[in-house]
Amino acid sequence: MELELFQTLAIALGLGLLVGLQRQHDQSQLAGIRTFPLITLFGTLSGFLAQDFGGWILASGLFSLAALMAVANFMRSKTPNFDIGLTTEAAALLMYVVGAYLVLGQTTVAVAVGASVAVLLHLKDTLHGIVAKIGQNDLRAIMQFVVISLVVLPVLPDRTFGPYQVLNPYNIWLMVVLIVGLGLSGYFAYKVFGQKSGTVLGGILGGLISSTATTVSYARRSKDQHASSMLAALVIFIASTVSFVRIITEVAVVAPGTLPTVAPPLAAVFLLMVILAIMVYLKRDDSHDTMPEQGNPAQLKTALVFGAIYAIVTLAIAFAKDKLGDSGLYFVAVVSGLTDVDAITLSTSRLMQVGNLDTDHGWRLILVAALSNIAFKAGLVGVLGNRSVFGKVALLFGIVLAGGLLVLWLWPENFQLDIGVGGAA
Template sequence: MENIYNYLPKELVTFILVTLFSLLIGLSQRKISLKREGETTLFGTDRTFTFIGILGYLLYILDPLEMRLFMGGGLVLGGLLGLNYYVKQSQFHVFGVTTIIIALITYCIAPIVATQPSWFYVMVVVTVLLLTELKHTFTEIAQRMQSDEMITLAKFLAISGIILPMLPNENIIPGVSLTPYSIWLATVVVSGISYLSYLLKQYVFRQSGVLVSGIIGGLYSSTATISVLARKSKHAPVHEMAEYASAMLLAVSMMFLRFLILIFIFSQDIFSLVYPYLLVMSFTAAIVAWFIYSREKRSEKAGVMDEEEESSNPLEFKVALIFAILFVVFTLLTHYTLIYAGTGGLNLLSFVSGLSDITPFILNLFQGTGGVAVLVIAACSMQAIISNIVVNMCYAIFFSGRRKELLSFILGGFGAVIAMNVVLLLFFYFI
């Protein structure tokens, strides 16, 4: 924008921008208002919004310092809009004030364009246009909301915006890298990813099939997702077995991406070391899933997760507390394992942690383990992931009732992913 001012007068450029933005807002309002209310309830057309923007610009440039003319014009415009609203609600029983508020925003565009950077006033216009067009989308979302949805959002805001800043960042036990802040920070990050996956499943991919359920569920918990998919496959038709096996492998693929995000947040050093490994493994699991899915004839009716399973909300205080307790337990185990058994004991612990939720163990490694080398931390994280994949494979076999039609897909798919993990881990050790 500064380059344009070098060739054209600033006043001309500002006038063109104000006129263009006001016209765009007016066109958007004309479309929505005609569809919603009809021509008789409009206080003006798209030209009216354009003239409102131009009026705001003229009154602003005549008195840019004191802005008395601009404020006086705003009062007059507000009075006219208020009169229009009174007539509209008394004669036509239309009570919405969105159009009036947007008209006042249009009036304020001129000083915003004249005084603020280009990214800011473009952001204002884009926000107005998007919120105008998304009215019906917001209505649909509100209709889908469960009765306690706002309470769930309040819980997340409470644990992240109220509890976390209040916690001290001092060691609870001398010599152990464990503070109330670090415990709750890990809980907030994992809860945030879980809550995001829940929102995607609930409002974006609500009627999704089994494959999308595996993808979204893997962001939250691959173990829980694989267990649910395995239970459902127990009674699913034979021709859907490949789809269920593929969904389980997609959950594993998303698990690698989830840990990639967590590593990036908590340890840049480890991230720079292991991100190629995690990307390769995520890609490998996805390729194996695609191979299994493409080999079988696809069902015309994709399976859809049960309503109860779709709407289960992972963001609960008891879940957060359980995670926090597990984080403390693994922190103490890691600390004393290093003292009494060294890095060899830590390697063993990494495999044992795979029998449960490995996220607390890995996050504890990321946040510091008493001077352990970054290479050892990265290797232990990879070993824990391999152990967890083996456990997930066992869960898939057990909860599916050991169905023969699914067993070959699980053993072949998970076996390929585990083998690739082992190869990369050996390569990681010997580079």
């Protein structure tokens, strides 16, 4: 018991020194390298006392600390060049609570929070720089995602409705949040890197946001006589390659227990595409281009459309399985892949996770949808792009389609890779 006591005090001292070091380096006049360890130790000792004498000890300590800082700020306000700010004060109160939580809560959580406080304080200039770069449209995207994820999602009923009892409003919108979140992460990565991105990064960002939208943009631009057909084909192909990473990520989030079976065949096709992308990259010309302006993926209209597609695909899968058996699911996969491969991926993953579809059929449905989507994008290039870029894209996608069909045909049933993944979403 005595050893645990000293270990807890040592952790409190270390966390206080870490935050105090940062505040001292930032030339805080209120608290620094000596004061923050004292505050954290104060919280830890208050936590020990509260175990024996009650929670009023913690409340009194927090009130005393707040009063002490108020007096210190009042005295400092009489000096010239007084800087009004609450960062150090907020950090001090939080570190007091962290010290107490070391005793009353979980040590790992307290350590993580204390370390996060130090990192957050250290990233002041970086965070301010990011905020300065955020425009009105970017702020709107953030707020729209907040509405989608934190306002709409919690109020939806978490129960099934409709035919086959497969339409769950909460689950449907949860998938919307996942897809919009993935797209939004790519959108902000584009905001940071997009204007100075090269071919590879442009394709990666395009795949994160929307490989289909990227295909349409670059296919249209390929008709410009000054545009490079090799560059356009490479960006389109890289974006489609990244979409496989997106697919595997979606499966990992929704149905992590299926990854040992689902990931290997999808990764095999992804590896083939990476090899092809490298070969094309080595033969590229020296021209450079910037990504076209990307739209906000967090618009409510976009979310509603995807939610509707996801619900339709989920219902179609249930109908096909009931009326046509497993063979009918492949028709749904092909049709769904023409419009949105995310919807069929999430629907299939959910069915695998709850046990309504075996994983061997599941990964095949996802791969069929992905191959259907690749064929659809090749058709888009043929309609919207010039002959040169279409020829290059058709060759690359043709090889991928052939490779994907070989995986579907030759991949052993019930093959599993021991990657140590399990559990439910």
